Amino acid sequence: MTPQQELAGLLKALGEYNRLSLVYQLCDCKSPQNAMCLCECCSVDASVTSRHLKILADEGIVHVEKKGRERIYELNRTEVANKLRKLADEIEGVVPA
Amino acid sequence: MTPQQELAGLLKALGEYNRLSLVYQLCDCKSPQNAMCLCECCSVDASVTSRHLKILADEGIVHVEKKGRERIYELNRTEVANKLRKLADEIEGVVPA
DNA sequence: GACATATTTGCACAATTAAACAAATATGTG
DNA sequence: CACATATTTGTTTAATTGTGCAAATATGTC
Numbered sequence: 001m002t003p004q005q006e007l008a009g010l011l012k013a014l015g016e017y018n019r020l021s022l023v024y025q026l027c028d029c030k031s032p033q034n035a036m037c038l039c040e041c042c043s044v045d046a047s048v049t050s051r052h053l054k055i056l057a058d059e060g061i062v063h064v065e066k067k068g069r070e071r072i073y074e075l076n077r078t079e080v081a082n083k084l085r086k087l088a089d090e091i092e093g094v095v096p097a
Numbered sequence: 098m099t100p101q102q103e104l105a106g107l108l109k110a111l112g113e114y115n116r117l118s119l120v121y122q123l124c125d126c127k128s129p130q131n132a133m134c135l136c137e138c139c140s141v142d143a144s145v146t147s148r149h150l151k152i153l154a155d156e157g158i159v160h161v162e163k164k165g166r167e168r169i170y171e172l173n174r175t176e177v178a179n180k181l182r183k184l185a186d187e188i189e190g191v192v193p194a
Numbered sequence: 195g196a197c198a199t200a201t202t203t204g205c206a207c208a209a210t211t212a213a214a215c216a217a218a219t220a221t222g223t224g
Numbered sequence: 225c226a227c228a229t230a231t232t233t234g235t236t237t238a239a240t241t242g243t244g245c246a247a248a249t250a251t252g253t254c
Contacts, residue, residue, distance in 0.1 A: 004121065005114060012112030016212080017105045024101065027187055027194040036230065045214055050231060052212090069221040069230045081189040088178040088185070090124055097124040113242080133200065142244055147201055149242090166200045166251040 010083060013059040018042040019052045023061065023075065032065070032074035107180060110156040115139040116149045120158065120172065129162070129171035 014020055025041040026033065039049040053073060056062045061080055065072045090097040111117055122138040123130065136146040150170060153159045158177055162169045187194040 004117060008112055008114045008117045010112075011108050011117070015105055015107075015109030015112040017102060018212085020101060020105045020108070023188070024194050027190065034230080044212085046230080047215080047232070048213055050233090054232085071231070075188065077189045081185040084181045084185040084188070088181040091120065091172065091181070092174045092178040093124065097121050115242085131200080141242085143200080144202070144245080145243055147203090151202090168201070 007083065007087065010059050010061065010080075013055050013061060016052070018044060018048070019056060022049070022052060022056065026062065026073060026075040029075075032072045034067075034070040034072055036070075038073060104180065104184065107156050107158065107177075110152050110158060113149070115141060115145070116153060119146070119149060119153065123159065123170060123172040126172075129169045131164075131167040131169055133167075135170060 021042045039046050057064050063074045063076055089095040118139045136143050154161050160171045186192040
């Protein structure tokens with residue numbers, strides 16, 4: 001898996017509307033949230049939200065922690081932000097790609 | 098089309114490996130390039146490259162100009178970079194989403 | 195006009211994907 | 225143990241998507 005493939009995976013994960021909505025929802029949360037809470041932001045079945053969150057977790061976009069019967073999700077803020085900024089820099093030509 | 102939907106479209110367009118390769122290829126180009134030249138970076142048919150470039154153009158990622166029988170592609174560097182940085186800021190919580 | 199080159203478009207196909215629903219699993223509570 | 229809640233997993237379906245190939249279009253050159 002090359003860095004470029006990994007980046008494509010990250011962007012692809014973010015590039016689906018419901019998943020991006022989940023990310024934005026987590027943006028606004030001061031504290032980590034469980035899946036049922038996040039479920040409300042996109043009008044889809046809980047199982048769908050579960051799968052979307054798994055994709056986000058697999059791509060390192062969110063961090064999951066088990067807490068009782070819940071899963072607590074937290075946005076990997078700096079990590080994701082830095083990857084996006086790196087791409088922005090490469091695209092703008094600030095840094096060689 | 099909400100801003101969030103537009104952003105999802107942008108990320109989706111960037112999140113396909115061959116399209117991201119085209120973008121990186123354009124990153125390295127000091128001058129705009131035609132499709133045949135760009136075609137070489139991903140090992141796909143010319144028609145496929147044509148379609149990918151159209152998607153990138155529709156999303157405002159690249160700018161196209163007709164020049165004779167060629168189409169000259171140029172990366173919308175600052176525009177795309179700024180959108181990515183805005184998302185990065187929102188994710189990091191620097192700016193309210 | 196004949197021909198070469200660049201690009202797009204129509205079509206078919208295989209693979210992926212998002213979604214819903216039901217059933218299964220896991221965990222907490224009475 | 226019985227039951228409620230949270231989440232995941234299996235299955236199916238419909239839609240989208242990436243690809244290749246052939247044909248069409250557009251433009252330049254002889």
